Amino acid sequence: MKTTIQPRDATINMARFAQWAIAAVVLASTFGCATVSGQAPNPIDPLEPFNRSVFRFNEGVDRAVLRPVATVYRDTLPLMVRTGVSNFFGNLGDVWSLANNVMQLKLQNSAETFMRLNVNTIFGLGGLLDIASEAGIERHREDFGQTLGRWGVPTGPYVVLPLLGPSTVRDTAALPVDHYGDVLSVVHDIGARNSLYALRVVDERATFLRAGQMLDEIALDKYSFTRDAFMQHRRSEVSGGGASGGDGE
Template sequence: MPSILGRSMVGVVLVAFMSGCASGPNANPQDPLEPFNRDMSVFNESVDSMVLKPVATVYRDATPDLVRTGVSNFFSNLGDVWSFINAALQLRPREASENFLRVGVNTAFGLGGVLDVASEMGIERTRLDFGQTLGRWGVPSGPYLVLPIFGPSSFRDAAGFGVETQGDLIQRLDSVSTRNSLIVLRAVETRANLLRATSMLEGAALDKYSFTRDVYLRRRQSQIEDLIDLGIGVRNGSEDTQDSK
């Protein structure tokens, strides 16, 4: 499964290249693949409206808050593993040690991560992904890219996503039924957490595609600039405390 997803990311990039580029005075220079991206956004919205959103809504309404909190904590604990790795790759010792401690404490004392004991102890979480790590070391973002199902991205972030997919602990489980069940549960829980944001977006944006693209690109650029500023501060021996929390 990890290799299949990795090849899928490459396939999406190739298809996007072959789809042609947007042109005209109103074309966004960061989104030369706008025709392809808009088509992919329409596809994603169709899948979401027919499958993901209804299932996530039922899950949210039918699942007790305590259970949902445990599910969210469990997957967040797995995410902290990658955040630790990326913090180490970005030469951020404080964030790396904090995320490492979070994984150890929550796994050992929080029933495998179901309980967020680390937060109760004041150990902070810093979410970091491999796309940010690539940006931290100067890899350019490349064009905006909408991935099937997964949504807004860029060429750099799609590459980072492919790398993290290869190391996804759930994808490496031997039991096919357990692995698939956890993948589905994670997708549903993630979508359920976005239900309110989706409703606000639908009510506020005249052009949902452009709004989503611009917000995504600004947010990612801000995160990368924070990482670069932090790197400069570390090299200069300053006490820069900027991060992407």
Template sequence: MRGSGVHGRWLLAGAMAVALAGCATGPDANPRDPLEPFNREVNKINEDFDKGVMRPIAEVYADYVPSPVRTAVSNVFSNVSDVYSALNNLLQGKPTRFAEDTMRVAINTVLGIGGLIDIATPAGLPKYKEDFGQTLGVWGVPPGPYLVLPLFGPSTVRDTGGMLVDRQADPSAYLHPVWMRNTLIGVRVVSARAELLGASSLVEMAALDRYSFMRDAYLQRREYLVYDGNPPDREDDGIDGDAKPTPPSSGSGESLPGQTMPVPPVAPSLSPGRLGL
């Protein structure tokens, strides 16, 4: 549990920054990003850490670890993420998705040798990426202000709270001894960052203001996921929006067998939702 506590303290520190940064707001602040001055500072620190530490490690990993091994590692973590995706689909009132996620975990764990091989996707089972932040959104909890967390990256007040809950549902949080759990977390972070090397280069070339690009892409993607790809038309950019999600029935927003729910492109980050932390 100590590893889980470390993550909890990081996320709690980020949430507390909302109150501490209140003085940074002003009349011209973006209504969805009233903490922009504070967020930009944290974002710069995160980018420097990524350039100096994470990206070089990820590049070495991508260059020297054979592709089949990298795929197997990614598959294992993906299989773990299906566990709490299933739980969140159940909480969102989507029994069909819950059953599909559960079947994915069972098939990939048993036939896929502990998740090393993804058997479920070729078999026609769609993969969903649900987290507790999305669950809160489905039940009408507004996202709150945009928030950049130290190390983790883009989030919102709602999603930060959701991350804490998701972490408790992650089986890896209960591994012992501690060194094994921490090693697993490190491998997961490096694996996820290596998968984003191409995307980060594209963002650096395309975005004039990388911070604004990442913020807008994150908020757009999260709304897209909460509404299962069908967000309502909005007439303003208020923090809470002008509509609330309707808790879906078991058949709403389902993908066809063998398909994965499409999502708009988003800038790379170390956010827990992307890393499965």
């Protein structure tokens, strides 16, 4: 598996997809008998022909590389170890989430995220144990794309990025900032940093192996279901924070 091609951006995409893959499965099971033929072009997806070609390329890479590696990872490592790895990277991600919660002036979410960081880092062995969740302290995931949406930047058209997957114009513009906000980006040892990037991508891919398999089996048009679930989830992430009009098309 190569980790030299924007590994952080790939991780951002995996983190998002792990959340909305389940939603795509639900949509597919609900509307699985529907057909996409004869429908008018979707106004949020003016680049659909290009996006579909990139989607097929990404699916091929996933089948050839990510899915097999994630399957071996899941089947080889005990659940306790995988849970610890997920908790560790989740704790690191809370650092950037805290910054974005502050930038969005979400005071309660900022306070809870700050508490999570301290509790899990100090009492959770550096984040290997998720003590905060057991104590009822909710995780509030935020990225710079959500921050832009909070302050009124429109979503823009749907785009599928090579290797990175589903995105929007707004989220794509935010990716460089998310990259520099990643705690792993400050690790100076290149080998160690790339190894951590790779481990995070594989761990996150392993979390939705079953959901991805169900989607493959149910959806008549996986591209459409993936797009619609992703866009709906991103709107919810922004509007759920109380932003008004920030996620307009």
